[in-house]
Amino acid sequence: MDFNLHEDPPELADFRREVSAWMAENMRGGEHLRWSASWSTRENEEEYRFRRKLANKLGGKGWLFPMFPKEYGGAGLTIDHQIVLETELIKYGLNLSHVFYTLARIVAPVVLKWGTEEQKRELLPPMTRGEISIWQVLTEPQGGSDVANCQTKAIRDGDDYVVTGQKVMVGHHVPPDYLWTLVCTNPQGKRHENLGWIHIPANLPGIEIQHMHLMMGIKNAVFFDGVRVPAKYLVGGENNGWKVANTHLELEHGGDGRIGVDPLVERVVEYCQKNGIAGQKLIEDERIRDTIADIVLELNTLRRFNQRNFYHRFARKPHPYGGVQQRYFQRMARLRNGDRLQQIMGIDALVQDLSVHEVVDFEYAVRTGPGQLHGGGTLDTDRLVFARRVGIGRPLVEKAPETI
Numbered sequence: 091m092d093f094n095l096h097e098d099p100p101e102l103a104d105f106r107r108e109v110s111a112w113m114a115e116n117m118r119g120g121e122h123l124r125w126s127a128s129w130s131t132r133e134n135e136e137e138y139r140f141r142r143k144l145a146n147k148l149g150g151k152g153w154l155f156p157m158f159p160k161e162y163g164g165a166g167l168t169i170d171h172q173i174v175l176e177t178e179l180i181k182y183g184l185n186l187s188h189v190f191y192t193l194a195r196i197v198a199p200v201v202l203k204w205g206t207e208e209q210k211r212e213l214l215p216p217m218t219r220g221e222i223s224i225w226q227v228l229t230e231p232q233g234g235s236d237v238a239n240c241q242t243k244a245i246r247d248g249d250d251y252v253v254t255g256q257k258v259m260v261g262h263h264v265p266p267d268y269l270w271t272l273v274c275t276n277p278q279g280k281r282h283e284n285l286g287w288i289h290i291p292a293n294l295p296g297i298e299i300q301h302m303h304l305m306m307g308i309k310n311a312v313f314f315d316g317v318r319v320p321a322k323y324l325v326g327g328e329n330n331g332w333k334v335a336n337t338h339l340e341l342e343h344g345g346d347g348r349i350g351v352d353p354l355v356e357r358v359v360e361y362c363q364k365n366g367i368a369g370q371k372l373i374e375d376e377r378i379r380d381t382i383a384d385i386v387l388e389l390n391t392l393r394r395f396n397q398r399n400f401y402h403r404f405a406r407k408p409h410p411y412g413g414v415q416q417r418y419f420q421r422m423a424r425l426r427n428g429d430r431l432q433q434i435m436g437i438d439a440l441v442q443d444l445s446v447h448e449v450v451d452f453e454y455a456v457r458t459g460p461g462q463l464h465g466g467g468t469l470d471t472d473r474l475v476f477a478r479r480v481g482i483g484r485p486l487v488e489k490a491p492e493t494i
């Protein structure tokens with residue numbers, strides 16, 4: 091795979107010029123979003139609207155999912171085009187899969203893999219056009235690590251599934267259009283064979299959402315009380331939810347890969363160039379430069395993991411343990427970087443700077459490091475999956491699930 095170490099061939103160079111001009115035109119008025127590279131709970135309404143509109147425009151050209159077939163709202167382009175798009179967006183601090191708060195980056199590939207033709211035609215275009223926001227709704231109050239022990243029931247009744255149960259610590263501050271969730275479709279069935287995966291319109295009667303104000307921002311509890319969900323929303327077939335879950339979780343847990351860069355280090359360097367103690371700029375201090383070097387090394391390592399996984403995913407050669415390796419490393423690096431930020435800037439690392447987005451806010455990085463070790467499964471889950479994928483402690487080596 092070529093990560094643009096060489097010059098673009100002519101056809102790709104034309105495409106890069108087109109994307110670059112398009113971005114310059116469409117980012118006009120949004121230049122201040124430079125530091126908002128990824129998800130942020132701090133964006134105001136104006137910023138959120140700007141980003142949704144941008145996603146909509148990108149989606150209209152098929153560029154949000156450039157490699158998806160045109161009939162499902164993609165652009166039917168190659169991986170090289172996808173890389174051009176990703177690298178041009180990064181110049182504005184944007185990430186193709188996170189232009190605005192939506193989980194379509196995971197949901198759309200899962201629907202492409204597991205959906206029926208009818209479902210692909212109905213469900214994919216609103217996602218690929220950037221029109222909807224989706225929450226991933228898996229964790230339940232009795233324990234999130236054991237995802238398969240799902241207690242939310244979805245019992246078939248005529249043309250509907252009747253869903254009853256509760257999920258916690260899900261979503262974010264922006265209301266969802268759909269809830270993408272695992273349910274128990276056969277309470278008497280065997281473990282792993284009793285589950286279904288369902289895409290629930292969030293406006294159905296019987297759904298109640300309550301904010302949970304956590305140390306790291308807003309999550310939610312979602313209550314389902316006899317919610318009638320049309321059966322056409324069950325993805326992957328009857329009692330097949332665990333297989334769908336495997337694809338979803340592999341993508342969520344690092345298997346999706348990415349091209350982007352973590353903007354934190356850029357801001358740290360900028361801070362150290364501007365600020366100093368006793369007439370000496372921080373960047374001139376040898377110990378601080380060493381600490382910054384540690385951040386750079388780890389973030390670059392992480393970038394290589396991300397790029398490698400990106401390649402394996404699109405080449406359809408799932409890396410046996412690459413996803414979970416990236417995820418473990420990413421979370422530990424974030425925790426260590428929180429410590430490093432405190433070493434570099436002392437008390438300043440504990441004071442919120444609301445003028446920047448949380449992704450690059452030093453205080454947010456420090457505060458959320460520990461909590462991020464838990465989000466989307468714990469470090470213990472990572473270690474367990476890693477051990478199974480390399481064959482530690484079991485006679486059989488577990489294969490990585492196939493993604494798209």
Ligand SMILES: Cc1cc2nc3c(=O)[nH]c(=O)nc-3n(C[C@H](O)[C@H](O)[C@H](O)COP(=O)(O)OP(=O)(O)OC[C@H]3O[C@@H](n4cnc5c(N)ncnc54)[C@H](O)[C@@H]3O)c2cc1C
Binds near residue numbers: 230
């Ligand atoms: C920031 C954040 C964002 C999140 N976002 C979402 C979201 O969008 N959607 C969603 O569905 N969920 C979300 N979650 C929930 C998250 O997926 C769960 O917190 C996680 O899976 C762990 O589940 P739990 O909190 O119930 O802990 P538990 O599963 O109860 O685990 C508690 C402790 O016991 C350990 N443990 C559990 N089982 C075992 C075992 N068998 N052997 C050894 N140790 C074990 C765990 O490692 C952990 O240390 C989010 C959580 C956070 C913190």
